[in-house]
Amino acid sequence: MNDYNSNMTSLIALDDDNGKSFLGKRLSSDREIINKIVTMFPETDTDERSYSHIREEQKMKFRIRSGECPAFWSETGEIQKPSDTLIVFRWNRRYAADEYYNPAEHGWELVSAEDFPGHSHEKITMETYRKSNSTI
Amino acid sequence: MHKIRTVLMVMFLSLILMFSGCDFLLQFLPDKGPDSVTGLDDIEWLKEGPVISTPENKTTFYVVINNNEPSFSKDEYTTESFKKNDPLDSLGRVGTATSSMCRADMPTGERESLDTNPTGWVQNRYDSALVEGGWIYNRAHLRGYQLMGDQDDKQNLMTGTRAFNVDGMLPFENRTADHMKEYENHHIMYRVTPIFIDDDLLARGVVMESDCIECDEEADYAVFVYNIQPGITLDYRTGENWINEDPEIPSVWKSLPSGG
Known part of the structure; x- marks a missing residue:
């Protein structure tokens, strides 16, 4: 069985140098x-910390590590295994x-990129990756 | 503010004086005397200069200090916006920049060109492959323009290498600035303290402290950022600089010790 046909999407944020965290905190x-x-x-x-930063009116759209959602968002770059899709929000x-x-x-291959305006960032780029034949 | 600068200076200088007061870096070598410059090779990050390898093979121009905890006293915290710069000292050197700031304090106008030549300003041009943009020195803001709109204020400018300014200070400053933009009702205590050794005209680096009063996230840090340029030797006594010809000798801190 191919571990990467999991239909799971990991969502993370990276800076221009692929930085994901500093002393365990988001960038x-x-x-x-x-x-x-x-x-x-x-x-x-x-995760718990990322959940705590979500506005109250949007929290109903998120769950803390339920294992039952098709996607996992981490402010500090935690990748869920297995994931067959990676979305990087580029700062x-x-x-x-x-x-x-x-x-x-x-082992991720970039398949698409889409820019959108941020609230505190002039432009955020949403990069979508799929797994190549490489292992994690 | 002067008291805090004094405390910070005492903290650093007391360690220096423990080793006959000639070299800031010797605080990291408790068993080495002031003449043991070659002893710096014993510690990897000193051998390389303040350049730390990471999995991404990135150059790191800083070291975390005080467990990443800013050292503002309780009495200093305020949500009332202010900015303050210590006066230049007897050698004309810049002092500490302190502020409390929020989104409303961020600039809306155009950034102006800078004409001030801070102490240690010995400008030279190098191949852009060695120094991005060619010019070794920037007129580096202590409190960055993007935070409170500081312009050509001689009490807020220091001579800093291109790498110090762009690769050292700016990535931290960006964390503070973007947090202010995202959380308009948050207030940041912010302080930048340049560190000079003896009568050096060029600072060894700066202590950067940022502390969000309302939260404990990306705008909270306490670091020392090194005023260095890989591949270039700096004489911190004068600001003079030249290409490091010997690849076997660490270029970054090669001009140690300071003073006469």
Whole structure:
């Protein structure tokens, strides 16, 4: 069985240098990313800290690690295994980071990219990746 | 604010004085004396200079200090916006920049060109493959323009290498700035303290402290950012600079020790 036909989508945010976190904390935030996610998925799993940052009126669209949602959003770049789709919200900014994730080095192939305006970021790029034949 | 700068300076300088006060970096080598420059090779990040390898092979121009906790006292916290810069010292060197700021304080006008030449300003041009943009030095804002709109204020400008300004300070400053933009009702205590050794005209780097009063996320940090340029030797006494010809010797801190 192909572990990557899981229909699971991991959602993360990276800066221009593929930075994902600093001392375990997110690099930045933008409400327009959450707005985008809730239009894409009926429900999305997330971690506790990311959940705490979601506005109250949108929390009903998220669950904390239920394992029953088609997508998982992590502010600090936690990738769910197995995932066959990776969506990277690219900040188009450089932030101080100490943890990085380069999708290409983990067997992901870029299939599409879409720009949208952020609330606190001039432009956020939503990059969609699919698994190549490489393993994670 | 002067008291806080004094405390910070005492913290750093007391460690320096423990080793006969000649080199800031020797605080990381408790067993080495002031003459043991080659002893710096014993510690990887000193051997390389303040450049730390990461899985992405990125250059890191900072070190986290005080467990990433800013050291503002309780009395200093305020949601009332202000900005303050210590006066230049007797050598004309820039001092601490302190502020409390929020979204409403961010600039809306055009950024102006800078003419101030801070201490240690010995400008040279290099191949852009070595120094991005060619010019070794920037007029580096302590409190960045994007935060409160500071322009050509000699009390808020220091001589910083291109790498220090763009790769060192700016990535941290961006965290603070974008948090302010996202959370309009949050207030940030912010302080940048340049560190000079003895009578050096060029700062070794800056302590950057940022603390969001309402939360504990990306706008909270305490780091020391090194004023360095990989591949270039800096004489911190004067600001003079030249290409590091010997690849076997770490270029970044090669001009140690400071002073006469």
